Structures are given as C-alpha cells and as structure tokens.
Amino acid sequence: MDRESLADALATQLNSVRRALRRRLRAGLAVPALPVSQVELLRVVERSPGIGVSGAAARLHLAGNSVSTLVNQLTAAGLLRRERDPADGRSARLFLTDAATARLDAWRAARISLLTAAMDQLTAHERNALASAVPPLARLASILAAEARGEDE
DSSP, X not given: OOHHHHHHHHHHHHHHHHHHHHHHHHHHOSSOOOOHHHHHHHHHHHHSXXXXXXXXXXXXXXXXXXXXXXXXXXXXXXXXXXXXXXXEEEEEEEEEOHHHHHHHHHHHHHHHHHHHHHHTTSOHHHHHHHHHHHHHHHHHHHHHHHHHTTOOO
C-alpha cells in the first residue's frame, strides 16, 4: 500500500472506530451526552487541574471566547469549578467537580468495556496487531499535535 492510500485508509478506519464507539457510548449513557467540545475541555482540565481559560484554549486550538462559553456552560451544569487565580485576580483557574470526575470515570469504564468486548471477537493475531500499532499511533498523534502547535517533534 502506498503512503497516500495508507494515510486515507488509516484516517477512514480511525474515524469509523471513533464514530461507532461514540454512538454506542451515547446510547448507553444514563445522562444526556455532552457535546464533544465540552468533553474535550473537561479532559484538558482533568489532565491539567488549575489550567486557565487561555491555556485550555491553546491546548484545544480554540479561541479564548469559545472556551469561555464552554466554561460557562460546564459551570452552569455543575461539571466545572472556577477559582480566582491568586496570582492574578482577573484570571480564573479551572477544576473538575466531583460530578465531572464521576462522569468521566463512568465514560472511560464504558469505553473500555465496549472496546474489550469488541476486541474479544478478534483473533489473537488481530489483537496482537492492534497492540503493535498502539506505539506508532501514539507517535503519529504526537507528531500531528506538535505540528498543530507549530513545533518540531
């Protein structure tokens, strides 16, 4: 398979897996699904508790006012907590609420359950191929993220 065909096939299959997984997860949720942009912000705050709006905007490659809107929505929903930055009273630091942590944990557990059940239907050879693909996929994601930030990997 040539480079272009591989790139196209990889993008197609990754999107198909992500879409099918998201659809199945949403169907099994006990609470209404959050928009992807809100989930992405929650995951940024989970990885970097106390991050500011501008830092989150940079990580998400979104405008600050877009992230401010998401913060307002998630705060109103009881999923984010804003604290005044002690170093700069004009800035806010963002933290997950217990409800957000529980929601992300439940989502993660459901995702793992769905994927392991699907992977159980693969052959041992196919599961080994997936395991072998994880490190290069992680490296590929890192390269793409660095390029989006304008950095060299």
